[in-house]
Amino acid sequence: MTSAARIRNDLKRGFTLIEIVLVLGLAALIAGGAVTYMVFSSDERVLRSTSGEVELLAKRARTMAILQQTPYALEFRKERVRLLPLAEAGGIERRTGLGNEIGGRTVEFEDPDKVAPVREEFLLPEDMEVSILRWNTTAWIPLVRDAIQIWRFDPDGLCEPVTVRYSIEKGVAESTFHPLTATVSDFLLEAR
Numbered sequence: 001m002t003s004a005a006r007i008r009n010d011l012k013r014g015f016t017l018i019e020i021v022l023v024l025g026l027a028a029l030i031a032g033g034a035v036t037y038m039v040f041s042s043d044e045r046v047l048r049s050t051s052g053e054v055e056l057l058a059k060r061a062r063t064m065a066i067l068q069q070t071p072y073a074l075e076f077r078k079e080r081v082r083l084l085p086l087a088e089a090g091g092i093e094r095r096t097g098l099g100n101e102i103g104g105r106t107v108e109f110e111d112p113d114k115v116a117p118v119r120e121e122f123l124l125p126e127d128m129e130v131s132i133l134r135w136n137t138t139a140w141i142p143l144v145r146d147a148i149q150i151w152r153f154d155p156d157g158l159c160e161p162v163t164v165r166y167s168i169e170k171g172v173a174e175s176t177f178h179p180l181t182a183t184v185s186d187f188l189l190e191a192r
Contacts, residue, residue, distance in 0.1 A: 044191045046125060047173035050166050053122045055175065055184050057083045058151070058159070060120065062182040065153040076132060076149040082121040089150045125168070133163040135179075140165060153182065 057074055061083050065072040071086035082089075124130060131140040132149050141149060153159045161179040163186075165172065176186040 043168055043171040044189065046128075046168060047166050047171050047189060047191075050122075050124065050128065051164075051173055051175045051184065051187065054081055054164060055177070055182075057081055057120060057122060058153075058177060058182040061151075061153040062157060062159060065155050066157050069155045071155060072153045074151040074153075076130065076143055076151065078124075078130075078143045078145050078147070079126075080121050080123045082119065084119045086150070086152055090148045127168055129167040131165040131167070133165070135161045 054074075061072040061074055064083070073084060073086040073089035075082045075084060075089045129142065131142045132151075133140050143149065151160060151162055157180065159177070159179055159182050161177060163174055163176040165174045171189070171191040173190070174186075174188045175184045177183065178185040
């Protein structure tokens with residue numbers, strides 16, 4: 001009798017086909033959720049990173065304007081954002097054998113011995129659309145090819161309050177900048 005009872009207990013210890021299918025289904029559901037989370041997470045990371053880089057350039061523009069007592073600007077183009085003196089913002093870049101190397105490009109100055117002003121640039125991700133909402137307006141201005149938007153920073157530390165919208169395929173972020181500190185005062189993020 002002992003051996004017959006032991007055989008019945010051994011048969012009950014195995015898994016049924018339904019139990020195995022349920023466990024595999026739950027594992028697939030959890031793995032799918034993790035992959036979806038990682039995809040949204042990468043979009044969110046790109047949006048936050050871009051917003052942070054533009055904020056860093058804005059802080060530097062404000063600081064440079066105050067320290068050098070000359071207006072500086074952020075120049076928004078379709079493919080990049082540049083920090084440079086306001087007098088040079090919006091100009092046509094010239095490539096030449098004379099001049100100073102800036103951001104991988106040679107830029108000509110009237111006096112070849114003149115030191116280039118402090119400049120920095122941030123290349124925007126290729127699939128990102130950027131729009132700017134200027135103070136006291138209701139229409140977003142998208143960055144399009146050959147169009148330039150200039151954001152001015154004065155030597156007294158003030159700048160125009162603007163909101164910058166960054167859009168990629170599965171997410172949108174908006175950074176509203178404070179006119180006294182050039183820092184982000186309001187940040188909205190929507191990852192789909």
